[in-house]
Amino acid sequence: MAYSKLCITLLTVVIFMLAANPDVAVANEATDELQRQIDSLVRRIEELEKRAGQSLNVPPAMAATGAASAGNGALQIGLSGLFAGGGSSVDNDALSRLQGGAHDPNQNGFVVQNVELSIGATVDPYFDAKAHLIFQIDSDGETVVELEEAFFTTRSLPGGLQIKGGQYFTEFGRQNKRHPHSWSFVDQPVVLSRFFGGDGLRGQGARLSWLTPTDWYSELIVGLQNAKGETMTSFLNAPGEEIGGHTLLDRDARRFGDLLYTARWLNGFDLSDTISMNLGVSGLWGPNASGDNTDTRIVGTDWYMKWLPARTQRGFPFVSWHTEVLWRQYEAGDLGIADRETLRDWGMFTQALWGFKPGWVAGLRWEYATADGDTATDPLRDTRKRLSPNLTWYPTEYSKLRLQYSRDWTEHLVDGSADTLWLQVEFGIGSHAAHVF
């Protein structure tokens, strides 16, 4: 398809632009440079879009109209790019252990966090479909492409039912299924990196959701997913990986009990005309690869409140507060094995955002994660605290600039703490990316 070719060209342009400037190193000095690069990128993208429209023999006006305002029936294509630059008081090795998310900025200098191509459309009266492809550049400069999500959702089941199937982010809590460009901070919460790995909890499967006939908004979701693979960190993660000193085996799904069972119950209330609230509980049950008969259980609770006054401009001002707490119980090693133990971890994050004037948001996040036992040298299980204030400016709905400072207090580091500063830039082109809630 011509559009995917265009996107690969775009990606090449992005790589080229960043590679062409190796001598820019520190974020503070590079702010202007980065902005200029982005500006010139956006110009190039617009040129490319025009050229792509012409080579397809589509009148430019039509091509542009489709891109700017695809309706419900049309194919929606969008590309978002997320870039960061910055540095830390620790070296790249230590930094990559601190920034556990695969889309987190995780090295001193520049990082292409996430370039995401999203395609979605209504299939027919019965199905909607969506796919998200991720392009990334790893720390060795290699380009990585992954099929992050590709799923269908039913449109017309009766009784408030809806089925989703394919490869998708598990509906656990509020944060897990969010894509990096809609995060409120430059990196993912520590506890999610620990329990769900760098890419978030996702996999192949199907789930059933039911909008219950209650007076308030109440949705029940139950699902089954393959428990195997890198995106199933707490379950059948890749063989050879370690957790708490236990090396993971190659374990296959042989029975129903070897799949991942997922459940979520989400409730929403309007406390007043200006304050709304969501309360959710989620649970996961599945096998883990530390033994042949070992299981993992994860439960979590999430709450979200938002204040939005009666009179707003571009959705501002607002105040929101989002908190999640997660607990994990991990049976490590089969019965009868000497070092069999149950690993117990928990963690939380709580973050507040204040949109104080149109386009401007100040944020503050506090995180805590810990585990039972002697875990002080284990970067994935030690006791860790992190405080991250940030400031985001949205020039329009399609771009943003974010400055974030993080102070880490973590046991496995020699100094016990680390300071990090990131500047993040995002652009979104193509179909109007509707805001999630």
Add this chain to the structure above:
Amino acid sequence: MIRLHNILPALFLLTFSATGHAALRVVTTTQDLAALAETVGGEYVKVQSLTPGTSDPHFAVAKPSMIRKVFRADLLLVIGADMEIGWLPPLLQAARNIRVQPGNPGHLDLSGAVPILGKLSGSVSRALGDVHAKGNPHYWLDPRNGVHMARAIAARLGKLDPEHAAEYERRFRAFEQTLNDKLLVWQATLSHLKGKPVVAYHTSFIYLADAFGFRIVDEVEPKPGIAPSAASLSALLARITADRIGFLIMEPYYERRSARYLNEHTGIHVAVLPQSVGARKGIDSYFDLFDAIVIELLNTEEN
């Protein structure tokens, strides 16, 4: 002693009377649409608006309670022309109500019922700001469009609820009559504005200008949706002075600093106009909206 055959007729009666009064559930994206639906639907409809008239409908925030409303709706009325594109598509998917999906009788896009102004041809780039290729979606601000909208709503209500179709038609006729009478009064009251140049904050008043004959020559926003800068304001200031522009009109939800600055330096009259039903207390109907706009424009002139 209560016997089944004694209470059965009563039960039947109860069931029938209940269905007889089951009002059509109409959900609208804005309060303007809700006001029109209430006027035309009367007692046969139960109307809820998803957004309040005090907020900018481009940037509504989809709340979970909205999912419930859309889930239970028999008819969904939308402004269309991409006005709700930022929040309605995911809401429609989450609400899983096939009746109100686009293309079904329970989905009515009113932008198809009115002549849309400001349609763009040629290359539409976001470098131009928040422009709508499908045209300017603020069409409810022309009272003549109110008639088109009410007619379309009455026709659709009649299709979904044929039993009361005649009643919807009758109520629409009454609305049309009153509106046409009032329009003459509004136009006469504002006749002094005919042909006058006016500055608007956002590109949202072109329909109002069309209805009352004034000309919108510039906007405070340098591009739609882009906040004014010091440079853009001083350029506008020079233009206001040079062209002797007497009026600046804006919605209540925009910042007032720019308008105050222009007023202090040029003496331009600033009229903060309610842009929707519900934008202020006391604006409960479509008629109230234009009464309030006309009074606001008149008061601004006198001050």
